[in-house]
Amino acid sequence: MRNYGGLVQAVGGFARDRGGNFAVLFGLSASVLALAAGFSVNISQLYNAKSSLQGVIDAAVTSTARDLTTGVIKEADANNSVKAFLDANDTAGILQAGQVVLDRLIVDKTAKTVQVDAHVDVALFFPIFGMSDARRVAASTTALYSDKTIEVAMMLDITGSMAKRGNVDKIGDLKAAAKNAVQTMLRNQDPKNPRVRVAIVPYASGVNAGKLAENVYAEKQGSSELPPVAGGSLLVAKTGKNLLPSFSDYISIVGAAMPHPDNCATERKDKNGDADLSADGPDTVRADGNGKKYYALVNRDDHLGGGGMNRCPDAKVIPLTAESSALLDSIDDFRADGYTAGAIAIQWTYYMLSPQWRTAINNAGLGKGASDADPKKIAKVAILITDGQFNTAFAGVGGSYNSQGNLARGNAETLCGNMKNDGIEIFTIGFDLNDKDMSATERDQAKAVLKGCSSKDTSTAKRHFFDVSTGVELDAAFQEIIRNTEKVALTQ
Structure with missing residues (x-):
C-alpha cells in the first residue's frame, strides 16, 4: 500500500x-x-x-x-x-x-x-x-480623355406605321426620346467651339431636302432619269456652249427649267438608272453612257406622288448643328405618314456625315457641313431607327411592290457597308418590330437589315443593335448609344 x-x-x-x-x-x-x-x-x-x-x-x-x-x-x-x-x-x-x-x-x-x-x-x-x-x-x-469632336446623324422614322393608335403612340415616344437625345448630346458645350454636332434625317416615302433641294433634279414624266448633259439642248440654249457650265449656273438653269413640286428627294441614279450609292457631293462631275458630262444631282423620281402615303414628309433634313433649338423644334412638329423608304434615308444620313457635301450645305446657308475624315480627331456616328421593314425604292424598280422592298433592303445594306468603310460607327434601333401588323417574314427581314447595318460590337461599345418595344426602352437605347459614342471617341 x-x-x-x-x-x-x-x-x-x-x-x-x-x-x-x-x-x-x-x-x-x-x-x-x-x-x-x-x-x-x-x-x-x-x-x-x-x-x-x-x-x-x-x-x-x-x-x-x-x-x-x-x-x-x-x-x-x-x-x-x-x-x-x-x-x-x-x-x-x-x-x-x-x-x-x-x-x-x-x-x-x-x-x-x-x-x-x-x-x-x-x-x-x-x-x-x-x-x-x-x-x-x-x-x-x-x-x-479626348479632344475629338463628334458628328452624329440620326435617321428618324416618321412613316405611317408610327402614327398613334389607341394607347400606343410611337411617334410621341420617338419625339420624346429623340429630343432627350439631342439635349443630352448638346448640353454643356461652348457654343462658339462645340465638340458635338447633330444632324437629323426624318423620312417616310422620301426625304425632304429643305434648302438642299436646289441640288435635286426633279424628273418629269417621260424625261431622262439623268440631269441635263453638256451639249444637250437645254444647256446649249442657255449658255451657247457645248461645255458643262459652272455648278451654280447649272443648278440655276436646271431648277428653272424643271421646277420642283416639293423639296423631296429619292435616290440619286447612275447612268444605268440604278441607285448611285456613293456619298459624292452634287457638284461631282459624272458622264452618261455616251461620255457626256453632267453634275451628280440627286433625283426626285417622277413616281413619287404628292399625296396620300406616297408623299413627301413635311419635316426637313437638318445638317450638322450644335443649335439644339432648330432640332427640337423640328422634332416637335413630326407627323407620322407615308411609306418606309429607309435606304433613301440612310443615303441622306451618309450625306450629312460626308465632307463631300460640305460645299452644298454651306452654299445653302445650313452650316459648315461635315469635317474631313480623321479618326484621331473626329468620331462620326450614325443612328438609324425604324419600326418596320424598308419597303419603298424608286431607282431600278421594275414596278412590283416586292421588288421595291428587296431593292430598298439591298441598297440599305450596301450603303451601311460603304459608311462603315468610311469610318462611320453605326448604331441601329428596331422599334416595336414585333408589331402584329407585320408578318413573321417582314419582322425577320427588318431585323436582318438593322443587324447587318450595325457596326460590330466591341469591348468598348458592347451593343450596336437595339430591339426595343416601348417608349421607355427607346429612350434608354438612345442614352446608351450616346454613352457608347463617348467611348468610341475615346478609343478609336
Whole structure:
C-alpha cells in the first residue's frame, strides 16, 4: 500500500503542476489571440481605407476626364477640378474630411490621360508589432480623355406605321426620346467651339431636302432619269456652249427649267438608272453612257406622288448643328405618314456625315457641313431607327411592290457597308418590330437589315443593335448609344 500511496502522491503533484502550466498556456494563447485580432482589425482598417481612397480618386479622375472630353473644363483646369472633387467627396467609406492628400496630378496632352497619385494617413486602432500609431495608404489611377469632336446623324422614322393608335403612340415616344437625345448630346458645350454636332434625317416615302433641294433634279414624266448633259439642248440654249457650265449656273438653269413640286428627294441614279450609292457631293462631275458630262444631282423620281402615303414628309433634313433649338423644334412638329423608304434615308444620313457635301450645305446657308475624315480627331456616328421593314425604292424598280422592298433592303445594306468603310460607327434601333401588323417574314427581314447595318460590337461599345418595344426602352437605347459614342471617341 505504501507503494501505491506514493504513486497517488506523485500523480497529485503532477496534476497540481499541470494546473499551473494550463494557466500559463492560457495566458499565452489569449495574448496571441488578442494580437491576432488586433492585427486583423488593422489589416481590415487599412484595406477599407485603401478601397475608399481608390474609389474617391477613381471618381475624381473619371469626372475630370469626362469634363475635359466634353469641353466643360480646359486642361489647365484639371488640377482644380480634381481637388474640388476630392474636397467634396473625401468622407467616402471610412475616410475623414481633409484626410486625402493629393500628391501628384499629371495631364499628358500627348497620350490624353489624367493621372492622380494620392494618400491618406490612417490612425490604427491597435498599434502593435512595432507599428506606429498611423500608417500611410497610397493609391493611383489614370483615365483617358479626348479632344475629338463628334458628328452624329440620326435617321428618324416618321412613316405611317408610327402614327398613334389607341394607347400606343410611337411617334410621341420617338419625339420624346429623340429630343432627350439631342439635349443630352448638346448640353454643356461652348457654343462658339462645340465638340458635338447633330444632324437629323426624318423620312417616310422620301426625304425632304429643305434648302438642299436646289441640288435635286426633279424628273418629269417621260424625261431622262439623268440631269441635263453638256451639249444637250437645254444647256446649249442657255449658255451657247457645248461645255458643262459652272455648278451654280447649272443648278440655276436646271431648277428653272424643271421646277420642283416639293423639296423631296429619292435616290440619286447612275447612268444605268440604278441607285448611285456613293456619298459624292452634287457638284461631282459624272458622264452618261455616251461620255457626256453632267453634275451628280440627286433625283426626285417622277413616281413619287404628292399625296396620300406616297408623299413627301413635311419635316426637313437638318445638317450638322450644335443649335439644339432648330432640332427640337423640328422634332416637335413630326407627323407620322407615308411609306418606309429607309435606304433613301440612310443615303441622306451618309450625306450629312460626308465632307463631300460640305460645299452644298454651306452654299445653302445650313452650316459648315461635315469635317474631313480623321479618326484621331473626329468620331462620326450614325443612328438609324425604324419600326418596320424598308419597303419603298424608286431607282431600278421594275414596278412590283416586292421588288421595291428587296431593292430598298439591298441598297440599305450596301450603303451601311460603304459608311462603315468610311469610318462611320453605326448604331441601329428596331422599334416595336414585333408589331402584329407585320408578318413573321417582314419582322425577320427588318431585323436582318438593322443587324447587318450595325457596326460590330466591341469591348468598348458592347451593343450596336437595339430591339426595343416601348417608349421607355427607346429612350434608354438612345442614352446608351450616346454613352457608347463617348467611348468610341475615346478609343478609336
